[in-house]
Amino acid sequence: MARPHNRDTVIPHQPGGSSPVYPLRPASSAVSGQPASGPAVDAVLRASARPGSVISTLELSQRSTRPPDHESENRALVALVEAMTAASSDRILETLVETARDLCRAHSAGLSLLEEDQKHFRWPAIAGQWAPHLGGGTPRDFGPCGTVLDCGVPLLFSHPERDFPYLASVTPCIDEGLLIPFDVNGQTVGTIWIVAHDRSRRFDAEDLRVLTNLAKFAAAAYQTRLSMSALMKANQELREATSALTNANVLTKKLNEEKRHLQDELLAEGASNDKRLRELDLLRANVARQATAKHFIAGSAGMQEVLELAACVAPLDTTVLVCGESGTGKEFIVRLIHDQSPRARGPFVSINCAALTETLLESELFGHVRGAFTGAVRDKAGLFEVAGDGTLFLDEIGEMAPTMQAKLLRALQEHEIRRVGAERTVKINARVVAATNRDLRAAAGAGTFREDLYFRLGAFVITMPPLRERRDDIPALAYEFVRRSAARVKRDVQTLSAEAMTVLMNYHWPGNVRELEHAIERAVIVARGTSIKVRELPPEVFQKPDDGDTEDNLDLQAQERAMIARALERFRGNRRQAADALKISPVTLWRKMKEYELVE
Ligand SMILES: Nc1ncnc2c1ncn2[C@@H]1O[C@H](COP(=O)(O)OP(=O)(O)OP(=O)(O)O)[C@@H](O)[C@H]1O
Ligand SMILES: [Mg+2]
Numbered sequence: 184m185a186r187p188h189n190r191d192t193v194i195p196h197q198p199g200g201s202s203p204v205y206p207l208r209p210a211s212s213a214v215s216g217q218p219a220s221g222p223a224v225d226a227v228l229r230a231s232a233r234p235g236s237v238i239s240t241l242e243l244s245q246r247s248t249r250p251p252d253h254e255s256e257n258r259a260l261v262a263l264v265e266a267m268t269a270a271s272s273d274r275i276l277e278t279l280v281e282t283a284r285d286l287c288r289a290h291s292a293g294l295s296l297l298e299e300d301q302k303h304f305r306w307p308a309i310a311g312q313w314a315p316h317l318g319g320g321t322p323r324d325f326g327p328c329g330t331v332l333d334c335g336v337p338l339l340f341s342h343p344e345r346d347f348p349y350l351a352s353v354t355p356c357i358d359e360g361l362l363i364p365f366d367v368n369g370q371t372v373g374t375i376w377i378v379a380h381d382r383s384r385r386f387d388a389e390d391l392r393v394l395t396n397l398a399k400f401a402a403a404a405y406q407t408r409l410s411m412s413a414l415m416k417a418n419q420e421l422r423e424a425t426s427a428l429t430n431a432n433v434l435t436k437k438l439n440e441e442k443r444h445l446q447d448e449l450l451a452e453g454a455s456n457d458k459r460l461r462e463l464d465l466l467r468a469n470v471a472r473q474a475t476a477k478h479f480i481a482g483s484a485g486m487q488e489v490l491e492l493a494a495c496v497a498p499l500d501t502t503v504l505v506c507g508e509s510g511t512g513k514e515f516i517v518r519l520i521h522d523q524s525p526r527a528r529g530p531f532v533s534i535n536c537a538a539l540t541e542t543l544l545e546s547e548l549f550g551h552v553r554g555a556f557t558g559a560v561r562d563k564a565g566l567f568e569v570a571g572d573g574t575l576f577l578d579e580i581g582e583m584a585p586t587m588q589a590k591l592l593r594a595l596q597e598h599e600i601r602r603v604g605a606e607r608t609v610k611i612n613a614r615v616v617a618a619t620n621r622d623l624r625a626a627a628g629a630g631t632f633r634e635d636l637y638f639r640l641g642a643f644v645i646t647m648p649p650l651r652e653r654r655d656d657i658p659a660l661a662y663e664f665v666r667r668s669a670a671r672v673k674r675d676v677q678t679l680s681a682e683a684m685t686v687l688m689n690y691h692w693p694g695n696v697r698e699l700e701h702a703i704e705r706a707v708i709v710a711r712g713t714s715i716k717v718r719e720l721p722p723e724v725f726q727k728p729d730d731g732d733t734e735d736n737l738d739l740q741a742q743e744r745a746m747i748a749r750a751l752e753r754f755r756g757n758r759r760q761a762a763d764a765l766k767i768s769p770v771t772l773w774r775k776m777k778e779y780e781l782v783e
Pocket of ligand 2: 513514578618
């Protein structure tokens with residue numbers, strides 16, 4: 184037989200029966216082990232004119248009663264006390280029904296407890312033939328248990344088919360049952376029942392007494408057990424809360440440690456940032472000092488930026504590419520980078536890639552072994568090896584032949600070279616710095632220079648501004664070159680006239696600083712006094728207005744001076760002819776010549 188846990192499948196609701204809500208009622212004083220009577224019982228028993236299933240326990244007093252068996256009763260009570268310490272509180276209820284069945288020699292005994300919804304009973308303990316019905320979930324009006332709860336007194340019942348037809352249909356059927364209320368903590372929470380499934384057993388007043396005593400004792404034990412469980416649960420919760428608090432404390436401690444650690448790291452990083460900044464400041468100062476010491480003029484914003492970049496990259500091992508028009512000072516910057524790098528004590532080796540044939544360049548850079556080619560009479564180390572831990576300067580890199588470009592790229596990538604004609608490779612450590620006056624990016628784009636080599640070399644690019652874009656450097660450069668040239672050619676030339684300086688300022692200097700240096704040297708050589716005059720500058724400087732420079736063309740005086748100078752040159756200093764050509768009088772020409780310092 185299936186256990187009727189689910190009333191819908193095993194014990195269906197009584198057909199046509201209502202499911203009234205019964206409030207928990209206070210325990211009745213009538214539960215005393217004496218046959219019950221009273222108005223509530225009478226009302227129930229008189230509710231129907233016909234004979235019903237429920238009978239007053241007064242009936243029991245009319246039956247012959249067996250003598251009490253105190254010994255068995257005591258054993259039962261001891262078993263109940265022992266059950267108090269069991270893990271599950273239901274164990275007490277199981278012991279209760281087992282002992283009830285044994286002591287009353289019933290065929291089945293059980294306990295029905297009202298569910299929280301007050302509409303259903305569950306059967307937490309059943310002993311005997313009805314055991315398969317353990318569990319429950321039966322509606323309150325399914326059997327006489329609900330009636331006992333309504334009356335609050337013990338009841339006897341038989342003939343279930345009269346009021347509880349469904350009970351009668353369940354196997355094994357019930358012939359007689361005795362039910363008493365189960366009171367816990369002053370409230371009736373369920374019913375204890377014993378049943379006889381056939382006429383072989385008839386209950387008597389002694390059964391009512393025993394059952395009542397058992398119920399009282401079990402209720403007390405059950406209540407104690409429930410309180411203990413509640414206490415244990417509260418304890419457990421407290422333990423969990425304490426452990427959660429401990430965990431939280433541990434976590435907070437860890438977080439605090441982590442925070443302190445991060446703060447320390449931040450401080451350290453701040454300190455190292457400060458250190459880096461101080462180092463960079465130092466490098467900047469060193470670069471500026473070296474530039475000044477070597478009389479390298481870099482007052483303009485453009486050149487200040489170049490020095491800044493050089494100071495930043497100098498301490499690193501990064502490959503540097505210095506770009507710029509011819510004569511802008513690329514080599515000076517490359518040298519500066521080497522001098523300010525940790526490799527300053529190592530060699531600075533430079534090679535002009537445009538000056539050598541491809542084969543020669545390969546042998547120069549990578550070296551060769553004896554017999555590698557005609558004339559290779561002995562082993563020779565290449566410049567990569569010669570540079571050692573220093574710097575290798577590849578000037579005019581833009582002119583390098585494509586096959587050499589590929590070999591150079593391999594050397595840069597693998598940090599090793601192979602001497603021409605050699606079997607084995609040699610490790611290299613030199614830092615490579617290259618320079619070019621070509622637009623290498625455009626050349627790489629156009630396919631005339633290897634793009635991969637360009638990206639390899641151009642890890643850090645410094646672009647030198649042409650002189651015409653930093654004219655404010657011209658006066659300082661001019662004075663510096665006057666000083667240098669005068670010392671070199673041993674002439675007492677000390678300065679330039681204001682006019683000569685204006686000419687220098689207005690010229691567009693396609694050859695950049697180198698052209699300016701040469702122009703001044705020539706002027707120092709040809710100068711007739713201590714101050715360089717306009718006429719002593721190279722003709723191309725003072726004669727040609729800067730066609731491409733619209734700003735210069737706006738200088739009317741410069742234009743006029745240039746035209747007069749050109750006319751004088753064309754007519755070999757003949758003022759009359761020059762004046763005619765210029766369509767001015769010879770007197771005006773003379774005045775202007777003096778004004779523009781064109782008088783020899
Ligand atoms: N800012 C400067 N201050 C003083 N002298 C300078 C400056 N710039 C360049 N010079 C001088 O100009 C000349 C040319 O400079 P450098 O050889 O470094 O130029 P470059 O860009 O390498 O030229 P090229 O492309 O022709 O090789 C050198 O004599 C150098 O000393
Ligand atoms: Mg150069």
